[in-house]
Amino acid sequence: MSRVHNFSAGPATLPLSVLEQVQSELLDWRGTGMSVMEMSHRDKPFMSIATEAEADLRELLDVPANYKVLFMQGGATAQFGVIPMNLLRGRDRADFLLTGVWSRKAVMEFRRYGTPHVVAEPADGRYDHVPAADTWSLSDDAAYFHYTPNETIEGVELHDVPEVGTVPLVADFSSSFLSRPIEVERYGLIFAGAQKNLGPAGLTIVIVREDLIGQTHPALPSVFDYKAVADSESMLNTPPCFAWYVSGLVLKWIKAQGGLEAMAARNARKSSLLYDYIDAQSFYRCPVARPDRSWMNVTFTLADAALDTAFLDGAKAAGLPGLKGHRLVGGMRASLYNAMDAAGVQALVDYMREFTRTRG
Numbered sequence: 001m002s003r004v005h006n007f008s009a010g011p012a013t014l015p016l017s018v019l020e021q022v023q024s025e026l027l028d029w030r031g032t033g034m035s036v037m038e039m040s041h042r043d044k045p046f047m048s049i050a051t052e053a054e055a056d057l058r059e060l061l062d063v064p065a066n067y068k069v070l071f072m073q074g075g076a077t078a079q080f081g082v083i084p085m086n087l088l089r090g091r092d093r094a095d096f097l098l099t100g101v102w103s104r105k106a107v108m109e110f111r112r113y114g115t116p117h118v119v120a121e122p123a124d125g126r127y128d129h130v131p132a133a134d135t136w137s138l139s140d141d142a143a144y145f146h147y148t149p150n151e152t153i154e155g156v157e158l159h160d161v162p163e164v165g166t167v168p169l170v171a172d173f174s175s176s177f178l179s180r181p182i183e184v185e186r187y188g189l190i191f192a193g194a195q196k197n198l199g200p201a202g203l204t205i206v207i208v209r210e211d212l213i214g215q216t217h218p219a220l221p222s223v224f225d226y227k228a229v230a231d232s233e234s235m236l237n238t239p240p241c242f243a244w245y246v247s248g249l250v251l252k253w254i255k256a257q258g259g260l261e262a263m264a265a266r267n268a269r270k271s272s273l274l275y276d277y278i279d280a281q282s283f284y285r286c287p288v289a290r291p292d293r294s295w296m297n298v299t300f301t302l303a304d305a306a307l308d309t310a311f312l313d314g315a316k317a318a319g320l321p322g323l324k325g326h327r328l329v330g331g332m333r334a335s336l337y338n339a340m341d342a343a344g345v346q347a348l349v350d351y352m353r354e355f356t357r358t359r360g
């Protein structure tokens, strides 16, 4: 077996110990004589897996009792439409902070249900920083305020919770979920696709304050009705059982590492290792403003873009795949999710240094 340091933005690297546990339990889950893939979601073994995962998630994030934790499908992209259908509650408007591709996509989808109000976006169209909070123009009739704490494509992260008064905050935590503690009580709704920090693709987590649910758009399919999903404990129909199970193992792994404070310390250290190297030389450059740089997705360019292919080919040959930047922005992106260890980041820095010595 030869495992690489996988820098993919998602689906992404998972903890080796979790994969080994999945492997050891694959054919016979704890004496049941069957794989989790083969179990009824209504039988006790899977119900215990499901309940434990929710309890661990609640414990890690310290989720208050008046919030529902939902295990859904359709990815974060489905939520771009599902959120307005659940949370507009007869209103027409929601506020959006534009910081990159994913917040822009959320606005586009919202247009099917209401009139989006963009509170701020970078003036020059360069998504390399977060617009200063004193430039935001909040509307007075917004049903909620939507933002993207971590823009996966640009590598731009808001390190503080936006101050938006009493309007419910809605946050797309897809690429920074569980990377650090979240003050859940400051949000109306948090959502995230699993396939970066939590587990395999196919599972979408929604954490929503219960007073916001139950007044839905009439055309909303019931599998996307938060109240109906909550009332059925995310078993309204067959859930993504295997993804739920693997995610449960990842939650146990996070707990064993010391929880979200430990994850935060580790993620801050890992990203500094890479940013400090990038800032200390002149061949590589990070385009993102320093206070807004992501802990999870580190973007950078080479001084000569003609060397991009050689850089990527060499990295892959050195066991460092997944570094190609998103096609919309180009350059490079190293995704440093929870399961990427410091040794992987050090191996990348060593490779980058060696590349400048021989090619730069």
Ligand code: PMP
Binding pocket: 010, 074, 075, 076, 077, 078, 102, 148, 150, 151, 152, 153, 172, 173, 174, 175, 193
């Ligand atoms: N929002 C963010 C911040 C993302 O990073 C992604 C996926 N890269 C999405 C939304 C879309 O997620 P999905 O593919 O699960 O629909």
